[in-house]
Amino acid sequence: MSSLALSRPGIVRRNLGLWLGLAIVFGLLLAGFFLPLPYDPIKPDANAVLEPPSAAHWFGTDNLGFDVFSRVIAAAQRDLPLALGGALVAALIGVPLGLATTLKNRASNLIMRGLDAFQAFPLLVLAIALVTLTGNRLEMVVLAIIVIQTPRFVRLIRAEGLAIRESRFIEAAEAMGASPARILFVHLLPNVSGVVMVQLSIAAANALTVVAALSFLGIGVSPPTPSWGVMIQGGARLMTSGEWWVSLFPGLAVFLAVMSLNLIADELDIIFERSSR
């Protein structure tokens, strides 16, 4: 029984990194929504200001008396869905656009030149302007992520798609009278789904740092709402006076989530590389 299990590694053992990455990301997400918190993340305790980590406050408290642990967990509820949602919408817009640009016509040239002009702007600055102009709400950060990530999907899918378009099976589909839409969605799309998945996890990791960077800069945040970037920013000044815990724990949370998403991307890359052989 045990020798059988050893000779045939299960799906979990074979792609350990993938499952570990998924477990951490979804663990953080579920914790953000469902974990009972020891303290209210948006109610400060004036009697417990800047307390170091202890049994009562696992990650300590900050200069206003907020419990850092409760806020790190609660921030996952907001930061992760923003990042994942933004990356997903960017993929939903970018993939069809990228596929469309593999058609050698005037419209595809127009899209690519437009993209060139668009990407010539510093995208983070553009994102800051966008969020500020649309009412400075954290939800608008999704818009910023879409703006930054969509061109990357378009370019990647175009590059992959142009190579696949030269394949014999595409010529066979044209010879049987398949419509351009059919060639794009039945023949091209399934052959780029691997790189889409990989890019999706890379984009999510990148989006998370954008969320953190924007809220670090105070863009889109309305104060007591917990967000990793705001917490890192708030604690940055305290590092020099020895209160390291205020910044460190939200920083670790960002690090953990980004690493996990990158791990997922790497593993998916290996899996799709293997299956395309």
Next chain:
Amino acid sequence: MPLVDLRNVFRSFRRPDGSSVWAVNDVSLTVEQGQTTALIGESGSGKSTLGRLVLGLLPPDSGTVSFEGVNIAGLPRPEMRRLRARLGVVFQEPYESLNPRLTVGAIVEEPLIIHRPALTRAERRARVDQALREVDLDPQVADRYPQAMSGGQQQRVGIARALILEPSLVVLDEPTSSLDLSVRAQILELFGRLRAKHGLTYLFISHDITTVEYFSDQVIVLYLGRVVERGPTPEVLARPRHPYTQALLSARLSVDPTVSPPHFPMTGDPPSPTAFIPGCPLVGRCPLEVSECSKAPVPLHAVGVGHEVACIRA
């Protein structure tokens, strides 16, 4: 009316350095209903380009390409797509011509989805089963992916896909040259059987004279994008008149080791494909060459019943 009629077709390709390659140079040919017409020539002779021109996958630079009496060169795209139901194609590389992300069933079913929208799912599945059986595959392979099959099986899937709409013309673009010798014979036998059963018309593109001899009714010999000789296959192979055809035949190995093929001396390499050739393309390699050969293009002229050759010495 011939099924396919090409008149004075030219097609060139521009190379990155700006020079042009004349892949097809003033070719006129016909494919008769119910016959197998072979296009033979070495690589670079323009035979695959001709196949793509006939399929409407490439537009000609000039000349007309008629299929069932309609010039397809200027046809609007939607009409061309509709016409494709009557054109089948089997490519050389069976694996590359099948989408690796689709099952065999989905691959064979696709022409039905495109051209027979009135069929129900169950009707389509029944037709796919039947098509797979016709190419000697177990209908159960419909659930498999092409990667899980052998080269011969993959080519059978390609054939089932090409024939499921019962097309009036099937272009076979070197369909056996990437297969093992034993599998090659089986696939040729299958093509022969399907032709007899459905009265198919094949345009058979090949560089292998033995296959052409076994398989075709008419043969067209191409050299550097031009027709140099054509006629009924037994006649052309028994009495080749063009020096190039003779050289091609003398390069063939006999199954009888005591018979040495007639030696035909052809020297040198083919000229650069971008070079302008005012006369016969064989100038410089031909043992029968005279000074007239390089002066003007040599037209085809009849040397027998349906047998034509482009050589002033023939």
